[in-house]
Amino acid sequence: MPIYITLQDLFLTPIYLLLIYSVLYFLRTSILDKEMRKFFIMGYTVKVVGAIFFGLVFQFVYGYGDTFFYFAGASIAREAFFENIDMYFQILFQNMDEYSDSHTYYYAYRMPYYGDKSSFTINKIGSVFSILSFNTYTINSLFFALLSFAGSWQMYKAWVDIYPVLKKQLAWAIFFIPSIFFWASGIVKDSVTFAALTFAFAAFHFGIICRRKVYINILVFLLCCYVLYIIKPYILLCFIPACGWWFYSQYTKQIKSPFLKGVFAPILLVVGGGLVFYSFTNLIKGTEYDLDRVAQKAFITADWIHQMSAEGSAYDIGLDQMDGTIGGMLKLYPKGIFITLFRPFVWEIKNFNMALAALENLILLFLTFQVFKNQKWGVILKRLKTEQMVIVCLIFTFFFSGIIGIVSSNFGTLVRYRIPILPFYTIALIILGYKRPKKRKLRKIKI
Structure with a gap:
């Protein structure tokens, strides 16, 4: 049974935790709402607990898991980074069948899940964290947890913006459900897709519904939708109809005249529904979904x-x-x-x-x-x-x-x-x- 959690994890993890928490405590001072502020550190802490426990369970109980294959792939990409940075960027940004350097294939073929675009994407993301973490599994997990937490926090801010009287209840629903901080904190697809979904939700609310920082939020929304499409398209396919209804109900609510609402609401519903259906069918056409x-x-x-x-x-x-x-x-x-x-x-x-x-x-x-x-x-x-x-x-x-x-x-x-x-x-x-x-x-x- 290969051992991925070693003494290196034991010695380096506390140092990285100290650095990450130092940054988080600094960022925490910018949160003006006292009730929200107290969930900032707590929200990441449960992610840390989930990420570390996730790794320990799969290392010492099951002895194997996708998480270790993703980490192994990230480690190989990290090797490419230190040998030739151009090869690394080819792995990172080019499609698997478009590498211009034959040496790039030497690294890419050795990475687990080569040929599986969705899983290979996790290898790529993990490789960035692997470079930053001295190729340490637990520290890599902390970065995945941080990514997942960042999306959760943005989603929390969006929900509090909608229902400011429910700050405590919303925090429990977003941060403290055990399955979420266990399965969506480690080196797995779920951490990335949960981050993408929560970032997309927040960007849709702030950019499209509230019209704040419109261009940046639309860019974030589209990028997150692309990530979902690459890794787990079925999440995006179910999220699109919800966004369509959200957009429709928000903008018909702003029509004050009963006559105009009676005229334009059905038109918006038909046009919006048509666009959603068109997007839905084109996204899944020819795929396993x-x-x-x-x-x-x-x-x-x-x-x-x-x-x-x-x-x-x-x-x-x-x-x-x-x-x-x-x-x-x-x-x-x-x-x-x-x-x-x-x-x-x-x-x-x-x-x-x-x-x-x-x-x-x-x-x-x-x-x-x-x-x-x-x-x-x-x-x-x-x-x-x-x-x-x-x-x-x-x-x-x-x-x-x-x-x-x-x-x-x-x-x-x-x-x-x-x-x-x-x-x-x-x-x-x-x-x-x-x-x-x-x-x-x-x-x-x-x-």
Whole structure:
């Protein structure tokens, strides 16, 4: 079993932590809001804990994992950097089949996942951190955690800008969900895609909705969308409809005249919906996420699920309804949503990953029931109608969870795949369940 966490990690990690925290404490002074400020250091700290624990679990419990292949690829790219910086930049910025230097292939071919564009991208990002960290696994993880935290913080700022009275609740939903800071902090795809998604959300809010620093935010949004498209396109495919509705509801709300709203709202809906559909279909055309291919893939894996459902972490979503068509998938869609959000149950636990997910699911199910138990139905319906961000969250949650619930086939992968929707669904519950404090009546003083 190769050892990636060594004495070098033990000696250098505290030094880098001191440097990173020094920078963060300096940046913290620029946060004027005292309530937000206290979550700045805490938010990164849980990421650090998650990143270090992630590495230890995969090194000393499992003995292997994608994270070590990504680190090994980053190490090889780092070698190219110190031998010939031109070769390194070819690896970093050119497509795998366009290298102009034959020596570049010597390094690129040795890197794990060469030929797989999405995984190879993580090697490239990791190589930058590897150069900065003396090729130390744990320090590399700290940089991935910092990237993930930076996106989370931007997302937190955006949500606080929308709901300033919910700072504490929003912080818990974004920073402190265990699955997020465990799976989205180490040297894995999830750290990068979670950072890209959260940066994209914040850039969309500040740049397109609020029109602040428009050009910079649009550039950040497009760059993050590109990263999602390269690494995990299905996240982007589910995020686009949510952004489309967000844009539509925001700008129709600004039309004050009932007549003009009645005329232009349907036009905006048709045009906006058409653009979203066009973008959606062109993004997935010819890829493994093409709707026909997704349906066929779900059908092909059905037999395997049937054989393995009694063992390991596989689950059977409904073999008798699978026929390899979109219609067959749509029938299973509600079940896919439920599985993604609330399973595995506590009695289905088979390993550590499932135990972590099952505990979260129990809490998530409890919170869902609490919202509908404690909040008046009239208030819930009113907020669904007036609070556009609830709908934005639910669109992304239901699009995403339905698809991955059908296709994932086992809880082990589902635990990781569902990370992007956890803060969105939790925030939707927070908004729906929030009760404004009652105004206290002043007592009349008798004279």
